[in-house]
Amino acid sequence: MRLFLLTTVTMIAFAANSVLNKLGVSIGEMEPLSFAMLRLWSGALMLLALIWLRKPTTSESGSVIGTVSLLVYMLGFSLAYVSLEAGVGALILFGVVQITMFAAAVIAGERIPMLRYLGCGVAFSGLAVLLWPAGGAVPDFWGGVLMAAAGVGWGIYTLVGRGAAAPLLRTERNFRYAALFMVAVAVIVGLPVGNATGYMAAVASGAITSALGYALWYRVLPQLPTTIAATAQLTVPVIALAGGMAFLGEALTLRFALASLLVLGGVTLALRKSR
Template sequence: MQLFLLVALTMTAFAANSILNRIGVAEFGMDPIDFAAIRVVAGAAMLWLLILIRSAPRPAIWVPKRWAGAIMLAIYMVGFSWAYISLGAGLGALILFGVLQVVVFGWAVIEGQTVPLMRWIGAGIALIGLCVLLWPGGQATVPFAGAMSMAAAGVGWAAYTLLGRAESDALGATAGNFLLCVPLTGLAMVVAGGGPMSVMGVLTAVVAGAVTSGLGYALWYRVLPSLPTTVAGIAQLSVPVIAVAAGAVLLAEPLTLRLLSAGALVLGGIALSLLVRR
């Protein structure tokens, strides 16, 4: 039960990231690269504050695994923020975690992990839900550039998730990843040129970085060693449904029949795939 509650809390934090990014970029006019850079700095500051006040030794920073985590985190952060120029909160989350599921399952197969049949079926149903949403035509149109940007973010986040499976110090690893990610997103901000920054947009980025990203990702690295690789991928497909509901309530985003049908398929696939856990 404790593991379930921790995973549920983490998924809620992930969904909040979608809402906060959508608000900061689309509502408050923040440049997406600026938003990502501020988010990373705020996350690093929060995590290193916790590192400094804890009694455990400080984590190693200049190691290959930390750089790998930082690069994947930067790809995710920049692609994620850029996509929300044109994507709604729920749609963006659905693309992100649909791509993540494909990458995670593919990696499990490459590693030779045994994936139960029920989990394959559930993942397939959830993936069909993603296809229902993204298939051309119908009332819901999907901006191509935004979808590709979010797909790149999904690959980055999948790699970040896979890197965290063997971390013994979740807080230290996340703090190291964020610290090394700061110059990467800062460089992206300089290259892109930046844009106007509103007070509310900056505050939104700080909350997204310090709370739902920094603390949320540390919690995710904490629970990852207790989850099979494929379950970690499937569980995250609940995030789009949370984001869709929150987007409808907080941002007045439309709930089309296509979006609701896709959400139902995704949730049904998750439930079916997790039956094997019992």
């Protein structure tokens, strides 16, 4: 039960990132790259403060793969939404995350019950129903490539986190090195610009829902099979859209209700133990 609650909190944090990103860019007047910069810097400072307060006795070196995959995810995610609709972007992102993590599980020899494949398929079909635009417009090619890269980056970041002995320390190192890279980017493109709403959204996304959410994710990952961790993330777009209804005034639709039943039903199916 404790693991389920921690995983649920983590998925809510991931979904909150989407709501905050949309808030910061649409209402906060921030460019996507500026939002990503401030998000990373805020997350790095929050984690550094937590490390200083807790003074952990264990040690954990940074992961080059973890840092690079974090950067690929954050930059791809922000830049892709310049040309992609939010729903299509989320569909591409989590579709690629599923492929990446299921492929890694198969390569690692993890036993995957057929019921889990079926549940993941049902949940993903629910996402397709929910997020694909009504007119069936073809997504922008380069936006799709960027979001697919973000999906691979997040999938790898998740897989690398399974081996973290000290999740908070590993997350702090990844954020620290990624934030230093973004300082170099800021020298070229300039400092983040936006209004007060944009700054607050970026700081909240970085310091709370990213830094603390990712550290918590690294903590629960070793207790989850890779394919369960992948399937659980299919709930994130549904939670994000529910958050948009609650906090951004978006409308509740029958399409959302039916798709949510498919997603949650698929996840439940994947979590059931095969006889």
